[in-house]
Amino acid sequence: MTHTTLPQHAEHKTPNPYPPRPFSLSPSPPRPIPELPLSPTDRQRTAFRQDLLDWYDEHKRSMPWRETDDPYRIWVAEIMLQQTRVGTVRDYYHRFLEAFPTVGALADAERDEVLKRWEGLGFYARARHLHEAAQRVVEEHDGTVPDTMDAIEDLKGIGPYTAAAVLSIAHQKPHAVLDGNVTRVLSRVFAVEEDATTGTAQRHLRALANELLDPKRAGDFNQAMMELGALVCTPSTPLCDRCPLQNVCRAHDAGMEEDYPITPESEPVPHHDIAVGLVFDDGDRLLIQRRPDEGLLGGLWEFPGGKQEEGESMETACRRELREELGIEVEEVTPFYTLSHAYSHFKITLHAFRGRLADGPPEAREDQPFQWVGIDELGDYAFPRANRRLIEELHRRREEPSLFD
């Protein structure tokens, strides 16, 4: 864990509210949450409510979801913006709302259609949960997105962050958001000496954000905090000279901006080698399989395959996976394409082989149906990004006589 303490001169100004926790292997009873130890001073409160909002009014970026107070549209934007850059979300947001302009339209859509509109945006559980939640809004709330914390948090895929964002931006309800940007800003301004990823620290930071929030402009306040984190109080090299909170920021005062927030040291990212088969039948159609509903990339289609096991060649892994997953044997197996792809918590190298069905037919697992489709029909299905790159390569090489051999 990266742990820093403020130098003496700074510690004297404000006692450290988060003394380091002694390391122990034996489980310790949960500590009661103390009274909020980080009460803002009047000067800090003014800086957050006045200077920050003035800065926001002048510098906020224009975004389509900032031009509406429709809770459904704000909800869609907030779900898309989780783990995804603003620039990427813009196009998806427009296309998604064109297809599903109301919560009712989304509720009525087929799940495959929703996943297809989400294709490429990643974290597909977001789309599945959004779809399920829209159906509940129609069934239980007459198609109106609920406007209370309890009711909105009860919907699938809506946690404290999204609930606070929708309620504050659409209805000006005084609920502060706490995302990575807000965590960073508050950790720096108040020099929070605790691992910011822990539940305790998050509860303290949320309480602090709620104390600072301007109840007259709750939605703008939340967006201003996130905008400041995105544009000025960036993870590295924050632009303190342009920051409206500079005069009340303890980390800046100590010259230790980049030492906050305190976070655990990151683990090395695991890597897996994955073998997949592009299996053709006699009609030159390809075999695709749908992933189980739950879990990573749930409900998306893919070329069948799986992880290489110890001591196996990639070709053997491919043949074994096809046998285990679908009960088929493949002949003329030839390397087709290799690519690398990074997910949020691991990386893969995808080794694709092409081959011809020799013994079948495939047997579908209950929650993983398969289809035979022509290359031109692949665009009708939602695939993960790495598989989409294989499809692009298939299109590029389809004129090669060897592709179907």
Ligand code: SF4
């Ligand atoms: S002064 Fe610097 S470190 Fe402090 S909140 Fe502003 S940008 Fe962040």
